[in-house]
Amino acid sequence: MVRLLINGAYHEVAVEQDTPLLWVLRDVLGMTGTKFGCGVAQCGACTVHVDGTPVRSCQMAVGDVGALPVVTIEGIGATPAGAKVQKAWMDLQVAQCGYCQSGQIMSAAALLAQTPTPSDADIDAALAGNICRCGTYVRVREGVKHAASLA
Ligand code: FES
Ligand code: FES
Numbered sequence: 001m002v003r004l005l006i007n008g009a010y011h012e013v014a015v016e017q018d019t020p021l022l023w024v025l026r027d028v029l030g031m032t033g034t035k036f037g038c039g040v041a042q043c044g045a046c047t048v049h050v051d052g053t054p055v056r057s058c059q060m061a062v063g064d065v066g067a068l069p070v071v072t073i074e075g076i077g078a079t080p081a082g083a084k085v086q087k088a089w090m091d092l093q094v095a096q097c098g099y100c101q102s103g104q105i106m107s108a109a110a111l112l113a114q115t116p117t118p119s120d121a122d123i124d125a126a127l128a129g130n131i132c133r134c135g136t137y138v139r140v141r142e143g144v145k146h147a148a149s150l151a
Contacts, residue, residue: 049110
């Protein structure tokens with residue numbers, strides 16, 4: 001059994017220690033807001049926070065998560081930065097197909113939690129690993145700036 005703290009709640013799951021966190025979130029716990037894109041840490045669709053740091057959950061084994069708190073797209077709205085990002089995304093209608101947007105939001109929320117007023121370079125660096133096949137990059141960056149401006 002592996003015990004995980006996800007969005008403030010404990011879950012005990014019967015998986016091997018080397019099972020990717022993404023598999024546990026989606027297939028075991030039914031938290032399907034976190035997306036599978038590439039499976040090899042190249043697209044960012046599977047981004048979650050582990051102890052406040054954005055990580056690619058497709059490449060992180062649950063055994064390496066240990067007791068560290070995990071936050072997913074299902075829980076990010078309960079954080080101050082996450083709530084701002086979600087409001088900004090709605091205000092600006094950032095998403096197109098939406099598939100990449102959980103990962104975009106998680107990366108944006110992690111950035112704003114650390115850097116409340118990011119520069120363009122900060123935004124580019126934080127979002128560089130999140131690929132969008134719909135090309136929403138301009139709106140994503142506007143969304144981060146709008147989120148940063150919200151009280
Ligand atoms: S699915 Fe994890 S980075 Fe693409
Ligand atoms: S909104 Fe479609 S992949 Fe990004």
